[in-house]
Amino acid sequence: MNILIVEDEASIRDVLKSYFLKEGWGVYTASDGLEALQHVRKFKVDVILLDLMIPKIPGEEICREIRKSSNVPLIIISSKSREEDMINGLNIGADDYITKPFRIKEVIARINALLRRVEMFTKENKEVLRFNHNSLVINFETQEVLVENKAVKLTSTEFKILDAFVKKPGKIFSRQDLSYIVQGYRYIGDGRTMDAHIKNLRKKIEEDPKNPKYIVTKIGSGYKFNSILDEAR
Structure with missing residues (x-):
């Protein structure tokens, strides 16, 4: 399973990558929106973890662009914690929304839950x-x-x-x-x-x-x- 982390804060990006590698997942990282779209087009990605406030191309635009051609599971991670922000994230195509600061174990649990539902859905x-x-x-x-x-x-x-x-x-x-x-x-x-x-x-x-x-x-x-x-x- 390959996951793409789109996050401009290196400390958060590196911690997520470290934990995901321990889970046995393949990990790609992007620090801005342009790099994120390049990775989506180049690599096989099974889950995308997307920060909204990233340089070059905003996360909201990235999400909309991905949804034009793919229904890959996508989880937004953002410091925007108002309920209106969460609903807007879902409106533009996210499958889940996690606010910062977050617990790594919760992020992993959310990803696993989403993947289980996708796998069960595909089999049934x-x-x-x-x-x-x-x-x-x-x-x-x-x-x-x-x-x-x-x-x-x-x-x-x-x-x-x-x-x-x-x-x-x-x-x-x-x-x-x-x-x-x-x-x-x-x-x-x-x-x-x-x-x-x-x-x-x-x-x-x-x-x-x-x-x-x-x-x-x-x-x-x-x-x-x-x-x-x-x-x-």
């Missing part, structure tokens, strides 16, 4: 599901989604949320349930982080995100998936 999904006369098509093996015959790009977290919904249509999922399913731990808070993921997912698969027909809010309970399954193969 070998089919194609079609909904509403092919208006929504989900290929779980290739992680491709078509909406009205047009491909849409989901992050790995968004895809895992969609997977949970469509495999159990009609089931009400709380925000904590979804956090456990996609991240491997139950988020304790007011739920705005998961709401941000749902909002992004709706923008990509719903005809009218403000009046969704697929992912429906159940006030006081959470969310559920409503749709007509055409076929599975």
Whole structure:
């Protein structure tokens, strides 16, 4: 497993690299945004750890650029600790968000949890599901989604949320349930982080995100998936 650390503070970068090497992971490092994009294009990277406040190209722009072509698991690490900053990070495509100062063991645990969910998801999904006369098509093996015959790009977290919904249509999922399913731990808070993921997912698969027909809010309970399954193969 190869991880890319994008961090301009050498002390933080070196400590993370040291611990990751002890985990047996391959490690690439970048100290600025330009170098980060070069590494993404040149090397096979399985996880990206991205600081937002880096020189040359801001982390937010890096995240958006990566999401144009890849759903590689991406975790933001940042000293921006306001909830609005966290939600913005998820809105631009991050799978998780860790604030500084952080504990190394927590970072490693978050990475392992994300990788376990990705691995489990890959092993369990070998089919194609079609909904509403092919208006929504989900290929779980290739992680491709078509909406009205047009491909849409989901992050790995968004895809895992969609997977949970469509495999159990009609089931009400709380925000904590979804956090456990996609991240491997139950988020304790007011739920705005998961709401941000749902909002992004709706923008990509719903005809009218403000009046969704697929992912429906159940006030006081959470969310559920409503749709007509055409076929599975």
